Amino acid sequence: MIKRQGFLCFSIRGKSMLLAKSNGVSLSEHTKGLLKQARILFEVANFPEDLKKLIEFAIFFHDVGKVHPEFQKKVGNKVKDSLPEVPHSLFSLVFMDMLKLKRIFEKEIKILRSAVAFHHHNDTIRSIVLNGDKENFPKAMKSLKENESLREKLLKLLQEEMKEFEEFAEYIGYSAYLNYNGQSLRDDLIYPYARYYEEEKLNKLTVVLGTLMRVDHFTSYIQKENIDEPIERKPVEYGVVEKAIGERLGCNIWQFEKLKRDKNIILIAPTGAGKTEYAFLWGAGTKMFFTLPLKNQVNSIYDRAKAVFKDENVGLLHSDADLKLLNSDDVKEGERERIIELSHYLSYPVIVATGDQIFPSALRYPGYERIYATLSYSRLVIDEVQAYNPKAVACIVKLCKDISKLGGKFLLMTATLPSFVRKELENLEDLEIIDLYEEYSDTIKHRIQMVDEPMESLTDRILRSAREGKRVAVILNTVSKAQEIYKRLKEKDKDIYIEILHSRYTRKDKEMKYTGDNKDEKKKAILEEFKNPKPENEKTPKILVATQIVEASLDIDVDVLFTELAPIDALIQRMGRVARRKRKESLDLQEPNVIITKPSGVGRVYLKELLDKSLQLLKGIDYLPEIKKRDLVEGLYKELENSNSESSYIQEFKDAIKLLNAGYNEIKKDDAQKFFREILSVPVIPKSMEENFIEAIKGLGENIKYTEFKKDILANFVVDLDYRYVRNGIKADYLASHNKKLKDWLRDMYVVNYIYDKELGLVISEGLDGP
Secondary structure, eight states, X not given: OEEXXXXXXXXXXXXXXXXXXXXXOBHHHHHHHHHHHHHHXXXXXXXXXXXXXXXXXXXXXXXXXXXXXXXXXXXXXXXXXXXXXXXHXXXXXXXXXXXXXXXXXXXXXXXXXXXXHTSSOOHHHXXXXXHTXXXXXXXXXXHHHHOHHHXXXXXXXXXXXXXXXXXXXXXXXXXXXXXXXXXXXXXXXXXXXXXXXXXXXXHHHHHHHHHHHHHHHHHHHHHHHTOOOOSSOOOOOHHHHHHHHHHHHOSXXXXXXXXXXXXXXXXXXXXXSOXXXXXXXXXXXXXXXXXXXXXXXXXXXXXXXXXXXXXXXXEEESTTHHHHHHTOTTSOTTHHXXXXXXXXXXXXXXXXXXXXXXXXXXXXXXXXXXXXXXXXXXXXXXXXXXXXXXXXXXXXXXXXXXXXXXXXXXXXXXXXXXHHHHHHHTTSXXXXXXXXXXGGTTOEEEEEEEOSSOGGGGHHHHHHHHHTTOEXXXXXXXXXXXXXXXHHHHHHOSSSEEEEEOSOSBHHHHHHXXXXXXXXXXXXXXXXXXXXXXXXXXXXXXXXXXXXXXXSXXXXXXXXXXXXXXXXXXXXXXXXXXXXXXXXXXXXXXXXXXXXXXXXXXXXXXXXXXXXXXXXXXXXXXXXXXXXXXXXXXXXXXXHXXXXXXXXXXXXXXXXXXXXXXXXXXXXXXXXXXXXXXXXXXXXXXXGGHHHHHHHHTTOOTTOOHHHHIIIXXXXXXXXXXXXXXXXXXXXXXXXXXXXXXXXXXXXXXXXXXXXXXTTEEEOXXXXXXX
8 A cells, every 4th residue: 555645545556546436346346337438328318429428427526526535434545634424416517517518508507516416316415416515515615725735635645536537637636625515506407306497507517417427327237246338239220120020020010111210109099909010110220118007017028028029128117027037948047137136237238127116206206317218219118007006197198298398209008098087198299199090990800788787697607608619708807706606617517718817926937827837738828729719610619817918018819708897998908808800801790709797996995986887988888990989089188178077086186286296305215106006016925825835945045046035935935916905914024034135134024914715815804896
């Protein structure tokens, strides 16, 4: 080590070194890594030159405040000097030569300083900036102002450390913050989480700050792991995707004819029309995010995307992505962790994700900028928008508006678009609405029968339909009703293939439902038994009893649907599983193939007003042309909007839009995700499995990895359950009192006093139950 004016600094090959990280990465090394990754990102992002310049200067200055003596002590440098501790991001402002910087950035100097100041955010930084902190920051500034010797030491250390960056180093100097009076920071910065600044400046700050955050986090990750990865990869060329889809579907398909790659798109098309292929073509040649509501849907699209874009170009982003990859035979050992990490850092050209990973950023929680900055040069696909609750839809609408202003593009796809969503978006620039229903005006695939009885009274009819060699789907509104109907059908006929599917299985059992059990030939995969298209010569009786889980993105094909009454848009999604193999072909329907019964879950699953108005609109309908489905959905939401008392469903959407437009201050990311989901799923361990769980973890040591624990233990015991049914649950960490690591992992899980049945899933009484 060498000594210099009060500092004892680590030395590499005789050069003094300011540390950026406790793992020995120097400030110059860390900065060099960020600039390298930023320039890789620029090749994909294609930002204008002035924006690139702002980002590069923000990168250069973001960590110079780590010269602070107290920070250097924390990361392992031996330093004799002391100074009141302040956040390094704010201390960086001290060493920005404002006179020189103003000459090149003029009106954008606030954006630069704000990006540096807020690339980290916490309560301390907020208090200093907004409340005029009277403690450490002014004391540090006063000490620095009065101690010329210390100022010179810090300045020289920085100049020495950063001298290799010739285009930036000359701008290191002293700032007016030495005269800090308790208010100057607030006046001289743009606070990112307040909405009272000019929109143009705030948008530019969002991109600069978000890019800085993302590059900083990614570089820290690869430097810590000592690996060499690019933050962005070159997008797959359009020609490659066009060829892959053309070979599969032909070159004369509507997807090519209707393609508008330079526009924001709302695509309204019947179920089974091929919206996914359209999305792949629309997003080809650029960075693309493909979002869906549910994890099983995301897993399915992830596999389809890999077939078109190739494995190495597609990432997977949801809370159980590790389990999906661990159970994938085509993912090599050692690649799984890499895919998970690079997906987390948004580094793949195509990322398939659940909506809750992207859309809560519309609430602008600290750190949202990372998502927004990436979306500013990406294409965002939103599939199955009708499956989200009103608050979530409001987030989606707000995000679409925001990213279109930043330069990104969105494609919103659905078979059933509520009119109030259309009204919110239809005036955006560069928006085109593509409605394919007109092309299906003569297509009739469904004939409806309304039955004023509960599903229990139709079990014999369900079995008769199956015995005729048909595939039958029975869709219920609640899990308990699905379990009851399944049991009744099994009791009446033990020979027919009858399967049940809903959300309340352990992760392992749910996966088995989809993929089958290699050890038991009787436990065949649902997706295989009901795959689309149904072979013309298939005559095997089959029944699938399910809940709303099959409404969207489950590519199954059945002949007959028995369903409880639901809102019209949900019913149309359910009908989309019937005769899915037929695109524009009409069926010769001698009898109804969609039978609608009285509903369960009224008020708990669906609002009574939605069910009542849906019932009114369906009365008198026999044959249902495809184009009539669109008209029914529009009719439902017009009825709700025109009703004397404002619909609580639409009012919830409007209230959420107002809150989003007003802007949230200091909402946390977890709270934003809870707001987005509305019905939050909580991981639970059923009480009936408690003893087996304790036995399973008994021999586990402190060396076990979380991914292994999740795959080998949690997947066999944990059920995702609506938080409303966890009111009397007990924190599950008591199950692992012998192991601190396991105790920490179980802290956010609950033990609930319900029974788990491997065939039926988690059992909750009908009076309490929901979807």
